[in-house]
Amino acid sequence: MTRPRSRRGGGRPTIADVARKAGVGAITVSRALREPGRVSEDLRRQIQAAVDELGYVPDPNARALASARAEVFGVLVPSLTNNVFAEVVRGIYDSLSDSPFRIQIGNTHYSGLEEERLLQVFGSQRPAALIVAGIDQTPSARRLLENAGCPVVQVMETGPDPVDMMVGFSHLDGGRTAAEHLLQAGYRKIGFIGARMDPRSQRRLAGYRAAMETAGLFDPRLITTTPVPSSVSLGRELFRDALAKMPTLDGVFCNNDDIALGVLFECHRASIDVPKQIGIVGFNDLDMMQVAFPSITSVRTHRYEIGTRSVAMALAAIAGNPPQQRIVDLGFELMRRESTAR
Amino acid sequence: MTRPRSRRGGGRPTIADVARKAGVGAITVSRALREPGRVSEDLRRQIQAAVDELGYVPDPNARALASARAEVFGVLVPSLTNNVFAEVVRGIYDSLSDSPFRIQIGNTHYSGLEEERLLQVFGSQRPAALIVAGIDQTPSARRLLENAGCPVVQVMETGPDPVDMMVGFSHLDGGRTAAEHLLQAGYRKIGFIGARMDPRSQRRLAGYRAAMETAGLFDPRLITTTPVPSSVSLGRELFRDALAKMPTLDGVFCNNDDIALGVLFECHRASIDVPKQIGIVGFNDLDMMQVAFPSITSVRTHRYEIGTRSVAMALAAIAGNPPQQRIVDLGFELMRRESTAR
DNA sequence: TAGACAAATGGTAGCGCTACCATGACTGGG
DNA sequence: CCCAGTCATGGTAGCGCTACCATTTGTCTA
Helix, strand or coil, X not given: CCCCCCCCCCCCCCHHHHHHHHCCCHHHHHHXXXXXXXXXXXXXXXXXXXXXXXXXXXCHHHHHHHHCCCCEEEEEECCCCCHHHHHHHHHHHHHHCCCCCEEEEEECCCCHHHHHHXXXXXXXXXXXXXXXXXXXCCHHHHHHHHCCCCCEEEEEECCCCCCCEEEEECHHXXXXXXXXXXXHCCCCCEEEEECCCCHHHHHXXXXXXXXXXXXXXXCHHHEEECCCCCCHHHHHHHHHHHHHHCCCCCEEEECCHHHHHHHHHHHHHCCCCCCCCCEEEEEECCCHHHHCCCCCEEEEECHHHHHHHHHHHHHHHHCCCCCCCCEEECCEEEECXXXXXX | CCCCCCCCCCCCCCHHHHHHHHCCCHHHHHHHHHCHHHCCHHHHHHHXXXXXXXXXXXXXXXXXHHHCCCCEEEEEECCCCCHHHHHHHHHHHHHHCCCCCEXXXXXXXXXXXXXXXXXXXXXXXXXXXXXXXXXXXXXXXXXXXXXXXCCEEEEEECCCCCCCEEEEECHHHHHHXXXXXXXXXXXXXXXXXXXXXXXXHHHHHHHHHHHHHHCCCCCHHHEEECCCCCCHXXXXXXXHHHHHHCCCCCEEEECCHHHHHHHHHHHHHCCCCCCCCCEEEEEEXXXXXXXXXXXXXXXXXXXXXXXXXXXXXXXXXXXXXXXXXXXXXXXXXXECCHHHCC
16 A cells, blocks of 8 residues: 655655656656756756746755765865865865765874775765875775775875875975975074874975985984874974974974974074074965064975865766876975075 | 666675575664664674675665665854864864764855855755854755754854754853953053954954943954955954054954964064063964963863764754753853963 | 563565666658 | 657666564563
């Protein structure tokens, strides 16, 4: 016995209601909504009128089930509050705001295991594309990405071996450039200060180290790091530690701008002249770097563009035109400012 | 003619595969996964073994379609990069990480129309709960929230008329407290500097104004605002404008900490003594406020807790125990620091 | 010991949509 | 003028899961 349209769903209009009202088949409604070109002008108008009148909104869940593909971009980042990733995510959102795709963000907390778990969760939805931060996935996470059955973009870094596509830049080169700039400015005892030493920070450190070794000035005691998450106050503390360890320090390359700001404030507090006694270089070039007094030299990275570019590549791949260039290096730019001008 | 299990879905194991392998009905598998208590110990073990062996992961789309309810929390914030909302979102994520609920974030860009559009999109998924920033929804957005058919939590602010539940604090009181503090510290020509004057900023301004009027010191020329999004560099510029307009300014209450930091840097640059010549108060109390030199007085808000609390309330409501207290005021705390200690 | 009742399990029928094929109406080339 | 080829439309059969109702078995009370 068929109950009379019980509507356990709650009474929202369905595609069948629209079809009935427009006097066409359900499929035609479905097509009119998804591939308007394949439905005649006339019917399209009729259907649109019925849609408007009923206030019909397609059910994305039913759509995903029937087509075996959800209109969802899965995005995996290690942190939600770190401004760097927030900018990437903003770029992704802005690029997708006029598309039918929804976005689902996963926060891995810098954990490979959490990344695997989230990849599993995301994969179960059959997303349209996946955007993941970093290139250091665990072997099993990498396997999940390879078998995701959708375009995958690794962002923030470039490397030799993409799962599918990549957009980012070389953190090693960025670190080297920062250190070389300090060397050219005449600083010699240049420290490295870093918090939350994730793989990208490690590569910046490696770049710093390469530059220092080339100059014959490397000394492991110049390095001060901690696994603790980065913050301005931590920058201050780490700088104090670094000075205690090596009182003759005359420059610092900071892992990121928060740390650099903490260093600057500690210099103010301890009446250390910047840039005369200490040169400071940050990383990412947040807005505040140019406003600080003195303004702080930093390596500008193109975070928002990484987000928009990754979406563009994924959309192209979804449309069947995978970009010819699978690895996109957006580079970086050294912004020279007062903090290293002596 | 039934084709032999065509699996247009792509060959992943389904609940029927698990049921067959475990020698039980599909429903029993479904129950074992969702309400283990209702399935006998024996079968539960058998089913778990089959799930593990096949690597079965339930399809959330099919689940949502069948149960008319998606395991999704919809979250609407006006900005992704503003640290304030990022903290709220982080609290939401952390509270939900061990639950089956996924999170979908919408970025309204401070636009009521965009908020309506996103509410429509979210609603079509039949989310388990909605968390939205602010209490100033457009009438039609409010209607969408009322008819969402799920718990709704408005966050960041409290007000008299919740759609369903609320977690936040009074921005008016926060603004008043900041201004009163400056007054008590002996400042008289106290300016208000604000960017992106969203409704919350407007209420902070109203609180400032109330305090100034009570003291008989209000002057509209003390107010400097702009609709432009907030940033540290903008803080610097607005402070310059404010000083040009009113050279005798001796204190500023800043809309937020970014602005306050910009003001501090400009003071450094212009050799204006803080706190002697100018007192500065920020809002939100980001980490850097306590590290700045001089450290900056700010109104600490409990953003992460707003996130965790809103989830707790929503989960309780989903479980059928809506909290007795529908409006939760988490308050704020004035952090007195060097920038107002003269 | 019968009857009532709860606990454990299963079958059926969709949820709302789209893939896949079928159909009929045209079009155009030989 | 016929038939292949295209275009517009529709019907059918699921996608993978769960709500809703059986059905069976065991347990307790009168």
